[in-house]
Amino acid sequence: MSRLRRDPRAERAAQQIARSDGASPRPRYDRTQRATGGRPRRDPRAERAGQRVAGGVRPRYEIGQVSRGEGPVLAPRPQAAPEAVAPKILILEAPAFLIAVVPDAAGGRLSAHDRQVLGAARTLAGRDGGVVILAPDACEGIGSAGADRWVRFGDDAAAYDPAARAARLAATLGALAPRHVLFPESLDGGDLARRVAARMGAPLFGNAEVVAATGVIRPARGRRVEQRAMPGLLTTVAPDAVAEYGGPPREARLLDVEAASMAGRTGPILAATRIPADPATVPLTLADFVTAAGNGIRDLDTFRRLVPALRATPGASRVLCDAGLMPRQTQVGASGTVLAATCYFALGISGAPQHLQGVAGCEHVVAVNTDLHAAMIERAGLAIVQDAQTVMEALLRRLAVEADAGEQVA
Amino acid sequence: MKIAVLVSTGRHPVSGATVLSRLEAQAIRLAAGLGEPLGLHAGPEQAVLREALGQGLVRGEHIVVPDGVDPVPALAARLAATKPDLILAGRRGQGGDETGLVPYALAETLDLPLIPDVVAMASDDEAGTLRLDQSLGRGALRRVLVRGPLVVTIHPDAPAPFAYAYGQARRGTIVPLDAAPGTVEGTGPTVEERPYRRRPKLVKGAPTGGSAAERLKAATGEAGTAASGRLLVDPDPDEAAREILAHLRQIGVLAPPTRPSIP
Numbered sequence: 275m276s277r278l279r280r281d282p283r284a285e286r287a288a289q290q291i292a293r294s295d296g297a298s299p300r301p302r303y304d305r306t307q308r309a310t311g312g313r314p315r316r317d318p319r320a321e322r323a324g325q326r327v328a329g330g331v332r333p334r335y336e337i338g339q340v341s342r343g344e345g346p347v348l349a350p351r352p353q354a355a356p357e358a359v360a361p362k363i364l365i366l367e368a369p370a371f372l373i374a375v376v377p378d379a380a381g382g383r384l385s386a387h388d389r390q391v392l393g394a395a396r397t398l399a400g401r402d403g404g405v406v407i408l409a410p411d412a413c414e415g416i417g418s419a420g421a422d423r424w425v426r427f428g429d430d431a432a433a434y435d436p437a438a439r440a441a442r443l444a445a446t447l448g449a450l451a452p453r454h455v456l457f458p459e460s461l462d463g464g465d466l467a468r469r470v471a472a473r474m475g476a477p478l479f480g481n482a483e484v485v486a487a488t489g490v491i492r493p494a495r496g497r498r499v500e501q502r503a504m505p506g507l508l509t510t511v512a513p514d515a516v517a518e519y520g521g522p523p524r525e526a527r528l529l530d531v532e533a534a535s536m537a538g539r540t541g542p543i544l545a546a547t548r549i550p551a552d553p554a555t556v557p558l559t560l561a562d563f564v565t566a567a568g569n570g571i572r573d574l575d576t577f578r579r580l581v582p583a584l585r586a587t588p589g590a591s592r593v594l595c596d597a598g599l600m601p602r603q604t605q606v607g608a609s610g611t612v613l614a615a616t617c618y619f620a621l622g623i624s625g626a627p628q629h630l631q632g633v634a635g636c637e638h639v640v641a642v643n644t645d646l647h648a649a650m651i652e653r654a655g656l657a658i659v660q661d662a663q664t665v666m667e668a669l670l671r672r673l674a675v676e677a678d679a680g681e682q683v684a
Numbered sequence: 685m686k687i688a689v690l691v692s693t694g695r696h697p698v699s700g701a702t703v704l705s706r707l708e709a710q711a712i713r714l715a716a717g718l719g720e721p722l723g724l725h726a727g728p729e730q731a732v733l734r735e736a737l738g739q740g741l742v743r744g745e746h747i748v749v750p751d752g753v754d755p756v757p758a759l760a761a762r763l764a765a766t767k768p769d770l771i772l773a774g775r776r777g778q779g780g781d782e783t784g785l786v787p788y789a790l791a792e793t794l795d796l797p798l799i800p801d802v803v804a805m806a807s808d809d810e811a812g813t814l815r816l817d818q819s820l821g822r823g824a825l826r827r828v829l830v831r832g833p834l835v836v837t838i839h840p841d842a843p844a845p846f847a848y849a850y851g852q853a854r855r856g857t858i859v860p861l862d863a864a865p866g867t868v869e870g871t872g873p874t875v876e877e878r879p880y881r882r883r884p885k886l887v888k889g890a891p892t893g894g895s896a897a898e899r900l901k902a903a904t905g906e907a908g909t910a911a912s913g914r915l916l917v918d919p920d921p922d923e924a925a926r927e928i929l930a931h932l933r934q935i936g937v938l939a940p941p942t943r944p945s946i947p
């Protein structure tokens with residue numbers, strides 16, 4: 275039996291779209307219409323679309339499925355647009371046990387180290403346990419850092435009496451009865467932890483670099499060996515060893531704990547005064563806020579006036595140090611000083627890789643440069659594309675106005 | 685003024701040889717500024733005391749205690765008998781367990797106050813009081829006025845130790861003492877030891893349980909402040925100055941203006 279002979283002309287004529295008046299004079303055809311008879315024509319695109327599994331951001335396909343291309347296998351659910359709803363707060367009604375965290379919370383702020391300790395406590399607590407933070411009143415963001423409960427624990431920062439603080443902490447911990455207590459291994463936190471350990475006669479596991487329910491690990495003998503033990507009552511956590519808590523915010527409900535108030539025994543400390551670091555003389559490695567000049571600065575006198583006005587430590591790029599315009603010990607970068615500052619303010623610095631290495635550890639960078647495409651501008655949290663000279667003068671003017679206003683009030 | 689410096693057996697960080705730890709040498713230097721430093725060591729060997737004599741100790745006392753025994757009771761008994769006005773120790777040992785608990789345990793047993801992380805000491809005008817400068821990190825200090833006797837631990841930012849003097853080490857005397865009987869084996873938590881393993885560095889800003897992409901973002905600085913960075917192109921210089929000052933104040937590195945707000 276012979277196949278029917280095709281008549282392409284007639285087929286095309288059947289596909290031609292009827293023309294309404296005023297439309298383009300070219301004939302137009304609807305090629306999607308299947309020619310009657312013969313093999314159906316494949317449409318790979320439609321088949322592929324038909325294999326698509328609904329949902330998800332990345333397209334996923336079910337290759338085994340052969341569809342005729344009449345649309346997706348499953349109708350795609352409308353994508354839930356990433357709405358800006360506040361994440362749901364996790365509430366733990368009855369924690370099986372408590373993990374206490376005693377942060378430094380210097381100045382009423384959780385430091386990065388404090389948040390890491392909270393992260394370690396969260397891993398110890400697991401799903402059933404609760405993390406209780408012993409923080410002063412003004413501390414904010416403790417819920418998002420991973421605390422389920424909050425016990426008010428703080429004293430006025432001006433008075434320095436670590437022995438009384440440790441005694442109060444030991445009493446509070448006695449009333450709370452947590453399973454583990456974590457401290458940051460910082461100057462203050464490490465001191466407090468050792469005082470509490472000596473007072474309670476409990477062993478302390480100091481400077482832990484790994485914290486998990488299955489064991490804590492600390493370095494010893496000059497990092498030749500590491501010691502591992504099951505988590506005990508008191509542990510201090512090394513800085514930058516444990517990740518912060520990254521989950522949804524927690525409740526941080528206020529717990530009222532009755533701790534025996536300490537009788538006011540006058541301590542041996544007669545007076546304590548804080549002497550802030552002098553930014554002009556503090557070594558660059560220890561400086562908290564560095565203002566640095568680069569090759570883009572022509573008028574270094576203005577820069578030298580600006581640095582003390584901002585109460586910053588002066589820094590410079592290598593070009594200025596090589597030219598003898600700034601002392602060598604102010605050089606920031608790979609062959610100079612690697613900073614550990616909180617903030618770096620770069621004026622007229624292009625941001626060469628050797629320079630950026632010195633700034634890698636800085637939390638915040640502010641840059642002023644005339645070149646929009648400078649690497650420093652890319653690195654900066656606040657970038658200003660403007661002539662540094664005029665910006666420095668404007669800064670000085672503004673600081674002078676503020677100082678004047680302050681004097682008038684005083 | 686009678687000053688006791690606690691000398692422990694340190695290990696050299698590279699060679700592992702028995703040395704005096706740097707912090708204790710610094711403690712000897714600080715003590716020499718106030719009076720005659722006397723050394724006290726509890727342990728099986730006296731070699732480290734000999735080295736401490738060369739660093740400026742006047743006399744050393746060696747309490748013979750076998751290895752692995754808690755030195756605190758022996759040290760406490762001797763210190764209770766000699767009653768020094770000031771007891772100096774390092775903030776951490778070097779090359780041992782490095783827990784830094786010995787000074788705290790001593791202060792608790794002897795019921796003395798303890799001031800940690802001291803970098804400078806001077807006696808005050810009033811008799812029996814001391815002016816101590818405590819390191820708060822980042823070059824900041826706390827000046828504390830205290831009445832002795834007390835225990836003080838030394839911070840590495842204290843002045844560098846004296847140079848070693850061989851003749852002084854030869855001339856100095858070391859008094860061997862026997863530990864009071866009844867010292868018990870140290871009962872710390874049971875620990876398991878193995879060679880140190882370096883752990884991957886924590887990427888700042890990457891959340892726990894984040895994906896590889898998030899860690900990469902955090903490592904290359906695309907996350908955090910740089911991601912949410914503000915860019916001002918050709919602003920008015922005064923406008924730029926206002927922005928910069930506001931930003932610095934928000935970070936907390938610049939003190940707020942003396943008056944709350946400037947129009």
Ligand SMILES: Cc1cc2nc3c(=O)[nH]c(=O)nc-3n(C[C@H](O)[C@H](O)[C@H](O)COP(=O)(O)OP(=O)(O)OC[C@H]3O[C@@H](n4cnc5c(N)ncnc54)[C@H](O)[C@@H]3O)c2cc1C
Nearest residue numbers: 568569570591592607608609610622624626628644645662
């Ligand atoms: C082995 C080696 C080690 C090095 N180590 C270091 C190091 O430790 N530290 C270091 O700093 N460098 C180091 N360098 C040098 C580094 O490669 C760069 O040459 C140097 O950092 C560039 O300095 P700069 O940004 O100040 O100057 P430039 O690269 O000349 O940049 C000047 C910038 O200022 C901008 N500018 C110009 N006029 C103005 C204006 N009026 N207002 C605002 N902005 C303006 C320009 O747009 C430009 O971006 C090293 C180099 C080598 C080879």
Ligand SMILES: Nc1ncnc2c1ncn2[C@@H]1O[C@H](COP(=O)(O)O)[C@@H](O)[C@H]1O
Nearest residue numbers: 690692726755773774777783784785786
């Ligand atoms: N066996 C010891 N004899 C004398 N002093 C010690 C001894 N062990 C520790 N110390 C002192 O306590 C400090 C802290 O040591 P550690 O608690 O071992 O980290 C040291 O720097 C010493 O000053």
